[in-house]
Amino acid sequence: MRPFRDISIQRKVTLVILLTSLFALVLTMVALLVYEVFVFEENALKNLSSEAGIIAVSAQPALDFDDKNLADEILSRVKANHQIAAACIYDKDGMVFASCVRADLGSYEFPVPEIDSHRFEKNSLLLFRHINSGSDMIGQVFLRYDLESPFAALPHYAAIFGVISLVLLVIALFFAAWLQRLISRPILELARSAQLVKDRGDFSARVPKYSEDECGQLTDTFNDMLDALQKGQDELARHASELERRVEERTASQRETIAFLESFCYTIAHDLRAPLRSMAGFAAAIVDDYGPRLDEAGRHYAQRIIDSAQRMDRLIMDLLVFGRLSQQDLTFSALDLNAMTQKVVQTLGDDIQTKRAEITVQPNLPEVWGNNAVLEQILTNLIANALKFCHPDSRPRIRVGAQTTTNGKNVRLWVHDNGIGIAPEHHERIFRAFERLHSNNEYTGTGIGLAIVKQGVERMKGHVGVDSASGQGSTFWIELPRAEAA
């Protein structure tokens, strides 16, 4: 059944018509044949009786007047029927008066006449019929009829069957073409529309309705479904635009708030520095101008004021940088890491000398795509951290390098140190603002440096990370787009 299931509806209609007609035809033929077999002998008898009757009537004058010529002439009519093998006319004494025997039979011994009887004998039918003259029987007719098998007509039936089948095929094809308009077309139309709707996502299409039958119902249902779909789509679009509008509104208000807060922070930070500077300035003036007049403790206190003020100033400076990083519009360009590293090392020169640090920079660093000031800040922070977090009594050894990543699109820049290292559980924390692992007495700092690094890298569409273990040194790395790839 599988191949039938997969063929087109048009073909199915044609096939169904054809098969049904053929089936009906075969049934009819079989029924006819069966009937033929059943009525075969009866028909033979009927035909033969009719023949015998004709001969009997015709033979009357011949018997009346002993006209043997006429009798022979009458009997000769059976020669036309090949199935009649022998025929004779008996006179009233039961003697053969005239006879006719089919050539292939040679001689034939005519049986003793039996009045008006018939019997079947070895594929032949023997029939006797009386000939009357008024109330007297003046003779009899005898016929021997060879029965042909009822299946002899089978080839003829087959031929008829073939011809009718051919005609049927043509009719079925015409019929199918007509039915196709009635049945297949609405379905095909529906299928085409469904395909169209699927391909274009256009729910405004409608299928024309051809009838009020199941196909028509299907068409209606399909159209209703399209209606519902379109309504749903419209609703969805309305919701989407509504949502968009709301998001925009909220985003705008949030942006306003953020901008306000940022400018607020910026102003505060900026304004905080002025009193700090005067605090530090005047404390320094006290040490310079009144130093000799102060005792040791007084000078120490003044110095503590200066240090605190400077630390606070640094904190504010870092906050300003961090704040600026999050709101600033950044311009991107190809950056030469070689020159930048050199510049950063120069800037940190004092610190490096103080700590007697050893800095190795890999030659021929690749170019990256980013913002110059931000990357410089990041690099400064990373190298400064490397200088800072080392064992108090060992020399910092720092290596800086970069290489293109395996996918060729990014550059990984790393700063390796031999410092105190960071336990793996802290790797995430350290990039958050104000997170510090050490007290200010051990290692001074604001706790914002790595937050600035992370923020900056992310603004430049990069990644940041650290490979380190406690006491084993650290490797901080950042990944930025390669200049050529961006």
Add this chain to the structure above:
Amino acid sequence: MLRRRTPPLYAWGRCLAFASLVLTIWARDQFTDAALEYKVKAAYLFNFTKYISWPTNSAQMTGPIVVGILGNDPFGDVLDKALEGKTVDGRSFVVVRASRPEPIQSASVVFISRSMEPRLVEVLGAFNGKPVVTVSDIERFAPRGGAIGFVIVERYVRFEINRATAERANLKISAKMLKTASMLYSDSPR
């Protein structure tokens, strides 16, 4: 006659006109009966000439035996075919058709068609006393004064003889023929 002789036609007939089988057989029987009837009558006409003798000096005894048909011919070519090539006592047959009795006064046998029934008395009068065997299948032909009348008895063609008419015409009908006749009349028409 039997359809089995032509099986394709037979099969077609069965396929296409199966329901009308009985009807066709009936129709065929009707047809053959009519044709057969006149074949048998023609055979009788021929045999009559063998068992009837005409007056020796009459016109009927010279030349071919003339068989006349008066009125509309119901035989068609059946009679001509039945008599074709046949002879009785060395005399051959001639079939003559006429619409009036006068041209066939010297015929041996005259078959009077049913179409002549309205003028039967006049026609029989024309042949009265003449050595002409009048034969017809008009109803009650022999009792009405005809020499030999065909009748149908149980589908068989039989004949009746009016001996008075035959005697008036100086015709001698053989004993065998008289025995074969289904009915003999000896009285003159009323």
